[in-house]
Amino acid sequence: MIDVLVVEDDFMVARIHRGFVDSVDGFRVVGTANCGEQALTAAAELQPDLVLLDLYLPDMFGLDVVPRLRTAGHDCDVMVISAAREAETVRGAVRQGVVDYLLKPFDADDLRDRLERYSARRSNLSAGMVSGQADVDRALGRVAAPPVTPTLPKGMSVETSELVERALRAADGTLSAAECATRVGLSRVSARRYLEYLSVTGRAVVTLRYGQAGRPERRYHWHDR
Known part of the structure; x- marks a missing residue:
């Protein structure tokens, strides 16, 4: 079971995100936080495996939470969920080592796909050693995309x-x-x-x-x- 901390300043949005996460097999929300300081306290108390992090928090910018998590010794992964579309923000998130970046608005299926991919990558590193480059590539999400076909799916005209x-x-x-x-x-x-x-x-x-x-x-x- 992968424990998730939801960091979102809007109470209703946080509740929606919690419902989305709890509907995915293998994931459960262990807590929520509505600002950066609460996120740091909750991470220390709950020891989540994954943090779903909004960037527009009332007390600090979300990406500033990540180095403070690392300084405090928390090795949880971070997935950004935000409306921030600035290229520099996305690059900053990548530099901080986030595992994914999901733009708002989104629905349950969008988040489900990313959580399932995250779970698969996590599983690839569950062993003490990787067996080869293919395992490393899968862990980094570098799996070749399926070829795009011009034909319609079956049953569509x-x-x-x-x-x-x-x-x-x-x-x-x-x-x-x-x-x-x-x-x-x-x-x-x-x-x-x-x-x-x-x-x-x-x-x-x-x-x-x-x-x-x-x-x-x-x-x-x-x-x-």
């Missing part, structure tokens, strides 16, 4: 994909799967499948709209490259 693409291009702003389904004449489930395919292939961008309750709504817009 070129004609329907083009209809969804045209609806997305013509939209004034973003579309939800339900809105797209109404415009194209598909079920919501089918529309979302095509929209997710466009997102995965880089032709659409996903944003999240948070409501008063329940899961955030995924919204899509065409990616003009």
Whole structure:
């Protein structure tokens, strides 16, 4: 079991993140903190394996927490979760040795994928010695990406994909799967499948709209490259 500390200044967002983490097999949240000083205290008390670290904290910048964790002798890994998109911030996170950097907004599947990859890399270093370069590469996340194929997934048609693409291009702003389904004449489930395919292939961008309750709504817009 991988113990996780969530560091997030927004109470509601922290609760959402906690739910996301606890839904992933092999992970559990052992505590939360809403500022840098609380994060340092919680790390000392709870000894987490992984810290999910927001950068915009009320008392200090999140990346300043990392060297203080190391100075205090904590060897926990750090995964940044932030809306910070500045290249220098990302480079700074890399220099600090973070294991991943996830941009807000995101949904449960986005975080699940990164946690599962983290768990796999962690497992690659569970033995006393690595067996070869391939183990080192896997531990560093340097696994070759699967080849991109131009063919649609099974059960999807070129004609329907083009209809969804045209609806997305013509939209004034973003579309939800339900809105797209109404415009194209598909079920919501089918529309979302095509929209997710466009997102995965880089032709659409996903944003999240948070409501008063329940899961955030995924919204899509065409990616003009």
